[in-house]
Amino acid sequence: MSRDREPSDSDPDDVFPFEREFDEESNIALAIIEAVASIENTTPAKLREELGVALYDTIDPTALAAIVGDGSGAGERHVEFPFVTYRIRITDGGKILIFERER
Structure with a gap:
C-alpha cells in the first residue's frame, strides 16, 4: 500500500511536507526513493544519476x-x-515525511 500527497503543479511551494505511507508490502528504501523522485520530477531509476x-x-x-x-x-x-536537500522522517506507523532542509 502506498499513498502520496503529490506536489501541486499549480503551487510549487505546496510540496512540503511531502507525505507517503508504507506497509508490510512496501520496500522502505524503494518507497523513499520513489517519493524523492516524485518531488524531483524524475524516475527512481534516474534519481541517483x-x-x-x-x-x-x-x-x-x-x-x-x-x-x-x-x-x-x-x-x-x-x-x-x-538526504541531499531534504530532511526525511520515517515513522514506525508507516509514514514517510519529506521536508525541505533548512539552509
Missing part, C-alpha cells in the same frame, strides 16, 4: 527497516536523516 548520490550512501536501508519495521507500529518511533 541526477542527484549524484544514492540513498544507501546516506543511510543503511536494512538498519532503517529494522528500526521502523513494516509500518504497523503506533508511530512512536522514528528515524530522521538528511
